[in-house]
Amino acid sequence: MEIQVSSCEHLMYVSEIQQEMYDSAQRRGTGIAKRSVEYLSRKISEGNAVVATENGEWVGFCYIETWSHGQFVANSGLIVSPKFRERGAATLIKNKVFQLSRNKYPTAKVFGLTTGLAVMKINSDLGYKPVIYSELTQDEEFWNGCRNCVNYEILMKKERKNCLCTAMLFVPDNNKVNGVVSIQPENQYQNEQESNLSI
């Protein structure tokens, strides 16, 4: 199985991806933020998505969205083709799209809303924690995406404080770069002073 950052060569899969997103939501009886072929195509051609394939066949997909002027990133629209499910594809795709998000937006908080156990498991393994909705982006455009969801009325009744989805958030440690503590020049100077003192 190949897991790649998207490029124009993956545009051939866009209708299949969009159709499967719709069909899966229908089967689960949930709504999703409906994305047009144009929107998904832009994500793919701009390299803001991850596509999994096997022998030229489409396997799975996920894309990056930014909110609150880049303070928040969501890895959205995760979908695996039914015949490739429960083989670890979603785990590999989410890992790749998470790394891509961290590289592109190292200081952004990464979040997701889900009702799915599989996604909750994958997110916890990546270091996401469950949170209340007020911890997420308050960008109106993001919440407008919930309008197509069958549970939108519940969200509104609860004044957008909670709903049936579990919110999960990864908060980067901005003192670390790729997991390693980064010493800022001023801290480095302070560290040198401290280590001189201790000699």
Ligand SMILES: CC(C)(COP(=O)(O)OP(=O)(O)OC[C@H]1O[C@@H](n2cnc3c(N)ncnc32)[C@H](O)[C@@H]1OP(=O)(O)O)[C@@H](O)C(=O)NCCC(=O)NCCS
């Ligand atoms: C949810 C989905 C993306 C999972 O894809 P997948 O490739 O089958 O997932 P993986 O094989 O990587 O499994 C990841 C973990 O979830 C578990 N899992 C997979 N499907 C599951 C399910 N339906 N119910 C409960 N757990 C599930 C796996 O056992 C695995 O757990 P483990 O790491 O403890 O072994 C896929 O079923 C799908 O596309 N569903 C429809 C769309 C959807 O629900 N998207 C998520 C929107 S938030």
